[in-house]
Amino acid sequence: MSLETDQIVSKAIESDVEFDPIENHVNSEYKYGFVTEIETESAPKGLNEDIVRFISAKKNEPEWMLERRLKAFAQWQKMNEMPQWANLVIPEIDFQDVIYYSAPKQKEKPKSLDEVDPELIKTFQKLGISLEEQKRLTGVAVDAVIDSVSIGTTFKKQLAELGIIFCSMSEAIQEHPDLVRQYLSTVVPPTDNFYAALNSAVFSDGSFCYIPKGVRCPMELSTYFRINAENTGQFERTLIVADEGSYVSYLEGCTAPRRDENQLHAAVVEIIAMDNAEVKYSTVQNWYPGDKEGKGGIYNFVTKRGICKGHHSKISWTQVETGSAITWKYPSVILQGDNSTGEFYSVAVTNNFQQADTGTKMLHIGKNTRSRVVSKGISAGRSQNSYRGLVRVGKNAKNARNFSQCDSLLLGDKCGAHTFPYIEVKNKTGVVEHEATTSKIGEDQIFYCNQRGIDTEKAVALIINGFAKEVMDHLPMEFAVEAKKLLEVSLEGSVG
Amino acid sequence: MNTITYFKERFEQLQADSVDTHIKAMRDEAFNEFSQKGIPTVKHEEWKYTRINDFFIKDYQFSTDLKEQHFTKEDLQHLKMPGHDNANVITFINGHYHPEFSTLRSDELEIMPLQEAAHNQFAPIVEKHLGHSADYHRDGINALNTAFIQEGVFVHVLKGRTAKHPIYMYNITDARSGNIFAQPRVLVHVDENAHVQMVETFATIGSDESFTNQVIEMAVEKDAVLELYKIQNDAPNSTVVSTTHVNQVGTSIANVITISLSGGLVRNNLNMVMDAPNSLSNMYGLYLQKGHTHVDNHTVVDNRQPNCVSNELYKGILDGNSTGVFNGKIFVRQIAQKTNAYQSNKNILLSDNASVNTKPQLEIFADDVKCSHGCTVGQLDEEALFYLKSRGISDHTAKALLLQGFALDILEKIKPSEIRLFVDELVQKQLSL
Numbered sequence: 001m002s003l004e005t006d007q008i009v010s011k012a013i014e015s016d017v018e019f020d021p022i023e024n025h026v027n028s029e030y031k032y033g034f035v036t037e038i039e040t041e042s043a044p045k046g047l048n049e050d051i052v053r054f055i056s057a058k059k060n061e062p063e064w065m066l067e068r069r070l071k072a073f074a075q076w077q078k079m080n081e082m083p084q085w086a087n088l089v090i091p092e093i094d095f096q097d098v099i100y101y102s103a104p105k106q107k108e109k110p111k112s113l114d115e116v117d118p119e120l121i122k123t124f125q126k127l128g129i130s131l132e133e134q135k136r137l138t139g140v141a142v143d144a145v146i147d148s149v150s151i152g153t154t155f156k157k158q159l160a161e162l163g164i165i166f167c168s169m170s171e172a173i174q175e176h177p178d179l180v181r182q183y184l185s186t187v188v189p190p191t192d193n194f195y196a197a198l199n200s201a202v203f204s205d206g207s208f209c210y211i212p213k214g215v216r217c218p219m220e221l222s223t224y225f226r227i228n229a230e231n232t233g234q235f236e237r238t239l240i241v242a243d244e245g246s247y248v249s250y251l252e253g254c255t256a257p258r259r260d261e262n263q264l265h266a267a268v269v270e271i272i273a274m275d276n277a278e279v280k281y282s283t284v285q286n287w288y289p290g291d292k293e294g295k296g297g298i299y300n301f302v303t304k305r306g307i308c309k310g311h312h313s314k315i316s317w318t319q320v321e322t323g324s325a326i327t328w329k330y331p332s333v334i335l336q337g338d339n340s341t342g343e344f345y346s347v348a349v350t351n352n353f354q355q356a357d358t359g360t361k362m363l364h365i366g367k368n369t370r371s372r373v374v375s376k377g378i379s380a381g382r383s384q385n386s387y388r389g390l391v392r393v394g395k396n397a398k399n400a401r402n403f404s405q406c407d408s409l410l411l412g413d414k415c416g417a418h419t420f421p422y423i424e425v426k427n428k429t430g431v432v433e434h435e436a437t438t439s440k441i442g443e444d445q446i447f448y449c450n451q452r453g454i455d456t457e458k459a460v461a462l463i464i465n466g467f468a469k470e471v472m473d474h475l476p477m478e479f480a481v482e483a484k485k486l487l488e489v490s491l492e493g494s495v496g
Numbered sequence: 497m498n499t500i501t502y503f504k505e506r507f508e509q510l511q512a513d514s515v516d517t518h519i520k521a522m523r524d525e526a527f528n529e530f531s532q533k534g535i536p537t538v539k540h541e542e543w544k545y546t547r548i549n550d551f552f553i554k555d556y557q558f559s560t561d562l563k564e565q566h567f568t569k570e571d572l573q574h575l576k577m578p579g580h581d582n583a584n585v586i587t588f589i590n591g592h593y594h595p596e597f598s599t600l601r602s603d604e605l606e607i608m609p610l611q612e613a614a615h616n617q618f619a620p621i622v623e624k625h626l627g628h629s630a631d632y633h634r635d636g637i638n639a640l641n642t643a644f645i646q647e648g649v650f651v652h653v654l655k656g657r658t659a660k661h662p663i664y665m666y667n668i669t670d671a672r673s674g675n676i677f678a679q680p681r682v683l684v685h686v687d688e689n690a691h692v693q694m695v696e697t698f699a700t701i702g703s704d705e706s707f708t709n710q711v712i713e714m715a716v717e718k719d720a721v722l723e724l725y726k727i728q729n730d731a732p733n734s735t736v737v738s739t740t741h742v743n744q745v746g747t748s749i750a751n752v753i754t755i756s757l758s759g760g761l762v763r764n765n766l767n768m769v770m771d772a773p774n775s776l777s778n779m780y781g782l783y784l785q786k787g788h789t790h791v792d793n794h795t796v797v798d799n800r801q802p803n804c805v806s807n808e809l810y811k812g813i814l815d816g817n818s819t820g821v822f823n824g825k826i827f828v829r830q831i832a833q834k835t836n837a838y839q840s841n842k843n844i845l846l847s848d849n850a851s852v853n854t855k856p857q858l859e860i861f862a863d864d865v866k867c868s869h870g871c872t873v874g875q876l877d878e879e880a881l882f883y884l885k886s887r888g889i890s891d892h893t894a895k896a897l898l899l900q901g902f903a904l905d906i907l908e909k910i911k912p913s914e915i916r917l918f919v920d921e922l923v924q925k926q927l928s929l
Contacts, residue, residue: 085541393873395848410863413830419858425873428845434856435870440863 043101049073052201055101059170059204062177072190072200079194086328086357087386087418093299098264100202100235159217164248165210166221169237172208179210183241187270187305187334195266195301195328199235203268206237211246211277220476222251236267242277244310249280251479263288265324266301275310275337280318282475284483287323294353294382297325304331308340308366316343317360318474320483325354330388332361335369335397342371345471347483350383350415351491359389359420364400364430373404376468379415380491386418393430400430408438409467411460411491461488499552499677500534506558507643519614519645522627526642533636540635545821545853546763546792548637551735556677556707558644559590559670567670572597575666575699577727579914583664583695590669591678591708592647597666604657604690610648610683618652621685625715629741632767632796637737641679641711648681651692653720658691662912665696667710671733672702677709684714684722688746691721695915698727698759700734710738718746718772725915726752729922730759732787739765747772753909754781756791757922763792770797770804770832781810782906784926785818785850792821797839799832808839811906813899813927814850822854824869830861839869844876844902896927903927 043054052073056066082090159166165176172180190200211217242248252269265287271279281304290297300323306315317331333342344360362371371391379385385408393400408417419436441463449459464487465472472480507527514520535552536543567589584605587597593609600607606618614622626645630638653659669678686692700706716722722742730736736759742750756762768777783791797806812820822841843852856869876898884894903923910916 408858408860410860410865413833413863415863416859416861418860419869420855421857421871422853422855423871423873424851424853425843425845426851428848428850428875430845430873431875432873433870434872436856436858436868438858438860438865438867440865 042099045099046096047098047100047202051100055202055204058101059173061173064181065173068185069201072197073202075190076194076197076201079197081194083194086388087384087420088326088328088355088357090299090326093264095198101204162215162218163212164215164217165208167208169203169206169208169239172239176208176210179241180208180239183272184239184270187272187307188268188303193303196268196303199237199266199268199303203235203237206239206267208238209240209248209250211242211248213243214245216246217248220249220251234263234265234267238267238269240269240271240279240281242271242273242279244274245276247278249476250282251476252281252283263298264301265298267303269302269304269331271306271315273306273308273310273313273315273340276312277310278314278316279306280316281306281331282479283317283319283321284475284479284486285319285321285323285327286486289323289354290325290352292352294325297354298323299326300324300329301326302329304329305334306332306342307334308337308342308369310340311337311366312339313337314341314343316345316474318345318471319347320471320475320479320486321346321348321356321358322486324356327354327356327358329358330360332363333371334363334365335371336365338366339368340366341369344371344373344375345474346375347378347468347471347487348375348385348387349378349487349491350380350385352381352383354381354383356384357386357388359387361390362392362402364391364393364397364402367396367398368400369397370401371403373402373406374470375404375406376471377406377408377417378411378464378467378491379408379417380411382414384416384418386420387436388420390422391424391432391434393425393427393432395426397427398429400427400432402430402432404434406436407467408436409464410438410440460491464488464491499554499556502555502557503530503640510644510646517614518623519611519626523643523645526630526639529630529639530636530643533634533639536635536637542633542635542794542823545819546761546790548735548737548761548763551705551707554675554705556675556705558677559592562673562676566672567668569597571670571701572666572668575668575697577664577695577697577915578918579662579912580664583662584659586649586651586663586665588649588665588667588678588680590676591680593649593680601661602659604654604659605663605692606650606652606654608650610645610650610681613650613652613683618650618685621652621715622650622683625685625713625743626683627713628743628769629711629713629739629767632741632798633739633765637709638711638739641681641709641739644679645681648683651682651684653684653686653690653692655687656689659693662693662695665694667696667698667708669700669706669708669734670702671700671704671706673704675705675707677707680708680710682710682712684712686714686716686720686722686748688717689719690717693723693725693912695725695727695912698730698734698736698738700731703733705733705735707735708737710736711741712739713741714743714750716742716744716746716748716750718748720746720748722748722750723911724750724752725910725912726754726764727915727919728754728756728759728762730762732758732760732789734759735761737763737765739767741767741769742777743769743771744775744777745771747774749776751778751909752780753906754793755906755919756781756783756785756793757926758785758787759789759791761790764794766793766795768795768797768806769800770806771800773801774803775801776804777806778909779806779808779810780906780909782903783810783812783814783820784903784923785812785814785820786816786926788817790819790821792823794823796825797827797837799826799828799835799837802832803834804832805836806838809905810841811902812841812843812852813846813902814843814852815846817847817849819850820852820854822852822871823857824855825857825859826867826869828860828862828865828867833862833864835862835865835867837865837867841871842902843871843873844899845873899927900924
């Protein structure tokens, strides 16, 4: 490592240890910008049938999985073109210039943390998510994913006692093939969109979670993703199945090292909630957004969808999006079961040259279904921030109810805020409301704070946190603290 | 014969017969555009919910190819709106301006065929303001109208004058002897400090199919006031695509009120280009549909200058198998600071087979703005209904009363009293379910 990265690293460690919220972030350079030196075993660049076979073979997958991958690959080839409808300027991506598989070198699966590559452990320490720390202090089970292969899973035993399965996707394919086979790709089929097809063909790993009937998961399940090797696309696949009457809260958070070349990230997340089940999915997304000139940054093209299959089921998405050069993400809920509920709470922050086109889809199919959408967009610098949402009330969705609110806050006069809500109602008993506002931080509000001795920068942070509070309140405690910090860091220097 | 090939043939014929003007060049360009883009399909984002390409499978013809031409004064008698005898009248039959059925009453106005205006003292105005709607509709259907600009009309409101009589504009399609394709084209120039009221309506006679593809472009100069009332109460065998493009070139006021009561398929494009600071525009719309009608209102407000205010309210009541579409776009450009733009769309669904698709859209590039949009879909208030019923009002009447109240917000924006009464009656008739 060079001297410079060393400094950034030590600073990163320091700030985590001291845990001083704002002061440590005065340096608005990307905090987690370092590269871990781990030998990786990668597939050659490019994508063809052989690569798909290679990935499948590497993971020692059964025949049916390979077949699915190949089918998805054929589908992807047919699609052949990136979707153009979003309000984004996406540079042409050469999909043949991406490495589709890279795994940290390991001799065999470690049974305890001591066996894990010490380099990796160090990385997690730098990120402030050291496994032992997590284990001891927070009681959160962590399935840490680094460059596509899961290297450590904690609290497994405790969860196993309750019958909860929480493991990496590759493990699930080996150990629980029936469950995976039954549920995988049922919510997001490969035919769904370009990136879903790509993911279905080449996904490397991800998390699998099954909560059995009537079990309330006693802890928040959490996965940390981290893009690491140069030129490696991340294709995560997550599947959460909540059986009848169960409950789970799932956290996903991301940090990525700084890199000048754009990196592609196309994940798929599927959630299935049976009768009376509830799934709460929270994300803090902080991929590298590119530097102040808009150079570099992660492309984040994610398909997230949940289905409320059973009656009285509930799926709730909460997301805080601060990173990525380009975000293309629409966590959705299919409200199929009667009396089911879907929720979407989002804060999307864009700064410098970031672009975000994000929102949700609420598809009301069952009777008495309810959905709630709260989206807060904050744009600064030269960024473009779009909300794109669909609320569809089907013909048989009696008494469907939706409320959507999407507010935008503009900081500076070179950014843009856009709203594209689609509302389609085919049932006369449906009640749908949508409201949206766009505004800036009022001079009077800043003045009020200044008068009371709060400087402008802090005042802005205060107002923004207030603006986003409705969403932040839905984040689990551990995340709320981090997310609040993130908001302030992301907008540093954009006002004042 | 394929309709598209038919258009091509007629276009070549038209160009061969006409003299070289800038309009001819414009037609060429437009036909090129049409050939490239074609009729928009549902894959076109702006036409996602409205399917018009199917209509072109039918054999439509321009009126010049119809064997019989028998529109008479008596026919017009039946279509008259109240106040007709006291108004300036512009009559389009099958997309062509017919001076013999038109009248000019106010000396504050000049009304003439568009071709004539392109060659007299108004030529610079025509050249400056004709064809701007195309910038907002990069699709084949707008280009198709422009490709056939021929017998349109030009209206000029004199500087500093208020037109004493309103302008009534009839868009009549005579579908008694074949499927008819009509493309009326209008250019209105409201000069400085002038004031004009315009009322337009659409009517189809006969039982064959009619397709009206209309484009109205209006330029509003400094301190002028424009009021436009669009009353659409057409027959079920009619299809209307009506593009209204208002360009506020000077600080001015523009009000456009659209009332859609029936028709087969109605698609309204309304563009408000606010190209001068401190301008005001109001857009109100009511769509009240039953049967198999489809009504689509697409509006665009383009804020190009600072300090403008726009208000927009569209209300819809959908019954039977009808479909309502609303798409409101507000653009605020970076220079347009201090813009206030409000937009609201409210819908009531009355039947199981009615549906509504709405998309209120904001695209904002300036930070010092106040923009809001809201939209709702719902039913009549149960409690209000119960309140009325408990006082001895029948279910049917109670519903009609509440719906009338719902529509009132829009109806009361209609200023000419005869038209207000006329529309009130039409609404009441429609509501007594």
